[in-house]
Amino acid sequence: MAAGAAGATQDEVRRHNVSTLLRYVHVHGPTSRAELTAAMQLNRSTIGALTADLTSAGLVREELPARGAGAGAGRPSLVVVPRSERVYVLAFDIGVDYLIAARVGLGGAILDRRELYRPRGDYALDDVVAHLGRFTGEMLSRAGADTVCVGIGAAIAGVVRESDGLVRFAPNLGWVDAPLGQTLQTVLAHYGIHAPVAVGNDADLGALAEHVRGAAAGATDAVYLTGEVGVGAGIIVGGEPLRGAGGYGGELGHMVVNPAGRLCRCGARGCWETEIGEKAILDAAGHPDGPRSTVPAVVTAAAGGDPRAAAAIRHVGEWLGIGVGNLVNIFNPEVVVFGGLLRDILPAVEQQLRTTLRTSGLVAPREQVRLVSPGLGPDSTLVGAAERAFGPLLSDPPGALARQPAGQREDRVEGRMISAGRRPLGD
Amino acid sequence: MAAGAAGATQDEVRRHNVSTLLRYVHVHGPTSRAELTAAMQLNRSTIGALTADLTSAGLVREELPARGAGAGAGRPSLVVVPRSERVYVLAFDIGVDYLIAARVGLGGAILDRRELYRPRGDYALDDVVAHLGRFTGEMLSRAGADTVCVGIGAAIAGVVRESDGLVRFAPNLGWVDAPLGQTLQTVLAHYGIHAPVAVGNDADLGALAEHVRGAAAGATDAVYLTGEVGVGAGIIVGGEPLRGAGGYGGELGHMVVNPAGRLCRCGARGCWETEIGEKAILDAAGHPDGPRSTVPAVVTAAAGGDPRAAAAIRHVGEWLGIGVGNLVNIFNPEVVVFGGLLRDILPAVEQQLRTTLRTSGLVAPREQVRLVSPGLGPDSTLVGAAERAFGPLLSDPPGALARQPAGQREDRVEGRMISAGRRPLGD
Structure with a gap:
């Protein structure tokens, strides 16, 4: 049909x-x-x-x-x-050097949160989920007696099969076909949580959050860019997320903009990521790889008069202008949101970016676009994971409640009743 | 709200x-x-x-x-x-060197058509619409007595304000702010036609037609590329046309892929159009500008062993591969349809295109994409104009019939009753 x-x-x-x-x-x-x-x-x-x-x-x-x-x-x-205080989701943001967990109430309030920062590394799936489970236990012990978890959302920089939360490929963590969704489900069940798990790409979820309640709220067409190690994007077209036929759409970091440029880790030459990604910035600034070498440090050095840092900033501004010009011509968005490390660098590169965009962007769409920082600051991805977790409840409240398993309503966790109701979510 | x-x-x-x-x-x-x-x-x-x-x-x-x-x-x-024989639209395809008019029945059958080919030129709006009016008169004189025109659709290579069919900018015809919609309405009224007029960009309408009943039928995500003088595109995302905030989206011809390349007529350097557009092909093949110099002639010369023509074909195939790689990574489409002069050139460049795409496209989305010729052959744009014209009737049949003016139902055109019914479209 x-x-x-x-x-x-x-x-x-x-x-x-x-x-x-x-x-x-x-x-x-x-x-x-x-x-x-x-x-x-x-x-x-x-x-x-x-x-x-x-x-x-x-x-x-x-x-x-x-x-x-x-x-x-x-x-x-x-x-x-x-009822924010009663109906909530668990949201997780899994980074290459951090883990964030939050309890987010209906209405979007972050009720509680836990964070862990550590050196970059290839952390194993079980290690990551164990930390998230521990955070969950801590947050549940502070939650009220009749609170109900209606969903779980997790964000990760990688390619995700959304049907079951299998992480097909997360290069920065070294994960290939890692069953994040299933593992979360199993571990959280030990804490009495039996809600549906949704795993999403970090950029897609950042875009979702900025579109629902951030800098792109009300926009029908928007692009959310995020740089961490690589460059990713979540794109809103006609009010809906661009997914593509297999859910692989939005790989703006691998848009070729400079075929005479550097080889990208994807195998192509001159991907946008090779000009505006973290490595490109640090290389251009002459910073060696290492824990103390960061993009904010380059921004600070440039502001302080370091000529290599200043050149790196100009370089990134120009290539941002070329790539954003392409996005403006292709998507005619109302707003482009700069997240992740691009959020750190935007104030420093904005003038160069706008100068280049005057040539690379066609007049009509260029005049319509706003270039902005995320409305949710550093929390776009985390809030996006929460929004994704609320999805089933919001799309079909009666259906979501009917699917709520009996265990969810009666299990005790560390001596506390998660939900005292006998009927699904009824009080 | x-x-x-x-x-x-x-x-x-x-x-x-x-x-x-x-x-x-x-x-x-x-x-x-x-x-x-x-x-x-x-x-x-x-x-x-x-x-x-x-x-x-x-x-x-x-x-x-x-x-x-x-x-x-x-x-x-x-x-x-x-009732194809009774309920129809008028569809017009306005090119830089041709005009096509058709009467298209409900169900999509082309019931009658007229074509005019002439040298390229800056033809005036009034000249173009006069020809279309004359074609309409000829076709109406052969239409049955109780036929009813429910819409008029026109396709043009340019930027169009869809609300009233104002052509903001059609560089190849030299039109700026040309009131095509209004002029068509006025001229066709002389022939007793009072149906709503819709004007659209040729690539957008080609995409629409290929999506409804062509090579992209059933696809949720598709890109329709077309080359005439410039390179345009119509893009389907999640089953819906990509429009952008102001209707300016889809300008793939002005995606910068080679910042070290040639200056584009838009003012940027290295737009995709400067590598795969008609002028790029003819220049690369060493063909002087002129009426006898055509892209099919280059294809034929390459097949016949002309080394410059063969090099031009390789050049286009490679740059097509880079740009299509970007589209694959950005949109993850099920299908890319090559229309206009790209339809003529596709068989010759396909092997080079696929070779380049193996590097430029990420594995997962690349494995999902089909690269094809238009299912509607050279008629994608014309059929798209018809589909756009059927839009109001299909979206809201009772509303469209109620809005049908009385004149439509009783006016005589060259002695023929357009529609004999007293009630809107009732028989």
Whole structure:
């Protein structure tokens, strides 16, 4: 059957509407029924019924508005509030030299977090997941008694098979076909967590977070660039993430921009990564490889008058301008967000980047693009992992609750009841 | 209001379903009710009601299946047939040295066509539209008495403001801010045609046609490349056309791939177009500019042993391989379609292209991509203009019929009744 050929039924309409309402309050925070009625273009009684469904499922609660808000004639409109303190996900950001774990509530609040920084290395999958499990245990011991984990999300710099969270290839960690999703599932089960696990590429998840609640919020077309060891990207086209036929899309770091340039680790010559990646910056600045050699140090040295560092900054600015010109011509984005080490370097290279872009970008799309730092600062990837983890609940709240296993609702973890409810998420 | 925040109503469901059914038979041709029930995942009585709506609107008719088809126990399932002979659009393809006009029936059949080839030149808007009007008059005089034109579509190599069909910039024709949409509307009104006019970029429309009923049918992710004077592209991402924030997306011809290369007419250096465009090919082959110097002639000369022509073919194959590698890494498409002069050259350069792509494309997405000629041959752009013209009717059949002006239904054109119906499109 061709995609999009299916008709719609009444059940699907109800599911669509309850999903839309929950997503709205998740993204926008507490919202009055009157605002929801206007935003969703449905009548008041339908909004009331949808809210009642979500309230009885324990996902939102209704409050009287704060004094002064919505003052006027007539009854005040109740405010629908996501139950952040009760409904949460676990989010993990796995880097080559750090691990971050967070408990993120419905609505997007980071309720608790743990971080570990260590030297770069080929850390084994089991080592990484053991640390994340320990962090999870610590955070759960501080969570309230009737809290419910509805999903788990993990971000990693690599190629991921999203169906089961298999990491096909993460060169910086030395992982090939590492079953991250399955291992997380198994280890977290020991802590009484049985929610679905989603693993995603770090750049894709950074783009998701910046699009939902960051610098690209409201944009239909956006590019989120991130540099760590390599250069990756998450791309939003027409409001949806660009995935490609097999989920391999968005490899902007391997866009050839200089066929006369250096050999890339992918085998091609002159990939964008070979001109703006970490190694290119450190090499150009004359910094030897090593733990004390960092991109922020190059930025500082350039600002302090070091001529090699300044030349490196100009080099990166120019090649950023050429590559961003290509993105502007190809995607006509409203915004390009510079994450990871590009976030560190953006202020220093911005002028050169804009100068080059005046030649490389066509006038019409160039005039529309904003070049910005991430709205979520260094947390784009972590927040993106949380957003991905909330995905199943937000897309189909009744379905997600029905799939919640019984164990999730009754298991005790370190002596604490994760969720006391008998019915799925009901209170 | 955030995009996508609106809820769905019953009316919208009905409109969605009637649109889905009409689009299905438009794309797939005559389809039995049983197949529609399966494809749309709706019950038989709903399919019956939707079909009845479309039948009474004069858009489809129902037939008994051909003997042998669907044979078996029980009543045979009626076949729903798009009324191609009655419901049609006008499609125009405006080139720098040709004009093509066609009458295209619902279901995609080209019912009639007219073509004009002439030397390249800066033809004025009025001249072009006058020819298209004359072609239209000729075709209408051969159309049946109760035929109805539901849309007009025009393709042009240039930047188009789709809201009103203003051609912002068509360098090859020398047009700047040319009101093509409005002029077509005015001139065609003299022939009794009052349907909505849609103007689109030729590459975007070629991509649309190849995606709906050509070499990219069924693909969620596809790139349609076309070379005439410049190099353009239409890109399908996740089943939808890539437009960009302002409709300027997809300018692959101005992707910088060789910053050490030639100056492009856009002002940048080393755009892809400067390596694979018509001028690059003719220059590399040592062919002077002129009417007798063509890309097919270079292909023929190379096959005949001309060393400069052969070198030009290798050059283009290599740069095609570098650029297609970028597209593969960025979009992970299932298919790249080579249209326009790239269609002429593909067989000659394919081996070189594939060799280069083995280095420039990452393994995983490269293994998924097919490199093909257009399924619609030289007609991708023309058929795309027709598909765009059918858009309003297919998206919202009741709405499109309600907007059909009274004049459309009663005006006589050269003594013929365009449509005899009193109610919109009813018969």
